[in-house]
Amino acid sequence: MSPHKEHNPNCCCRRIRGHGRRMTPARHAVLDALSERGEHLTAEEVFRSAARRYPNLGLATVYRTLELLTELGMVSRFDTGDDKARYEFADPTGAKGHHHHLVCTSCRKIIDYKDFIKEETELLRSTEEGLSRKYGFKINSHVIQFYGVCRECGG
């Protein structure tokens, strides 16, 4: 199944228009880049990829688009400790399965892992619920990352 199927531009389009914003070639190019290039992309990576299809694209537009998509909950933004923000399509429903990151502090490689056991997902859900009740927070998302040294770097 192609990534395009999972993040159908029409669907994104509707969502963007629904918020009174416009669908443009630049935004389309950014969405395509996110679909094709996969997870944990830097703004620069998104830019380089999107610019191949839409050479007129400016980096500032990429930042603005990523910010918009993040606000709309379509994209999640996170850090891995190298001072560059990372972006990827959000998976709010967990439809494709949870995925989190394993970061090598030596070579900066990032591994996506999805080996979640049922209890883990369940525990996470009940933690969110408990935190919500105790602190009056409405929790929208979470970040779980493990840091260490990968095999190649001598882990």
Next chain:
Amino acid sequence: MSPHKEHNPNCCCRRIRGHGRRMTPARHAVLDALSERGEHLTAEEVFRSAARRYPNLGLATVYRTLELLTELGMVSRFDTGDDKARYEFADPTGAKGHHHHLVCTSCRKIIDYKDFIKEETELLRSTEEGLSRKYGFKINSHVIQFYGVCRECGG
């Protein structure tokens, strides 16, 4: 119990010297600031606090010291999405109990929470073990953060 007791300068001192580095007034001031001011401090906050005791202090020295302490595993560094790194004493043994963060995406407030149930800690440990085995990673630390909207902001 005062924070100073938990992070005895002598202890830190030994650790720093053990790595062939020197104990200096600037470093002492940074350690004090981390002790007194508590969790999730920005470099700027550490600087302002430490400079009260050691007015000659430069911001660059604070950055260098925080980097050193992070390398030695005494301090942990993390992000909460506002482009400023945050620092706090690490708790590798979990002696003071795990603590993680609840971040309000509206007012940027950070709440430390320690309400960890036994299963949660256990699950985390076994996940680390599993990831270690499967990916050949030697895992040193993890970050868990929840994002949402706090009570005051309308959560």
Next chain:
DNA sequence: ATATCTGCAAAGACTTTGCATGAGA
């Protein structure tokens, strides 16, 4: 028609680096 978007360049925020001076061990 008109409010939104865009690219470009400039500005901004945080962090790192170069260098001569100062100071632990």
Next chain:
DNA sequence: TCTCATGCAAAGTCTTTGCAGATAT
């Protein structure tokens, strides 16, 4: 004494902003 550390200022990186022209609906 001899490295290591410091303060200052300059440079670097990533990100945001201002603005006039272009564009989606």
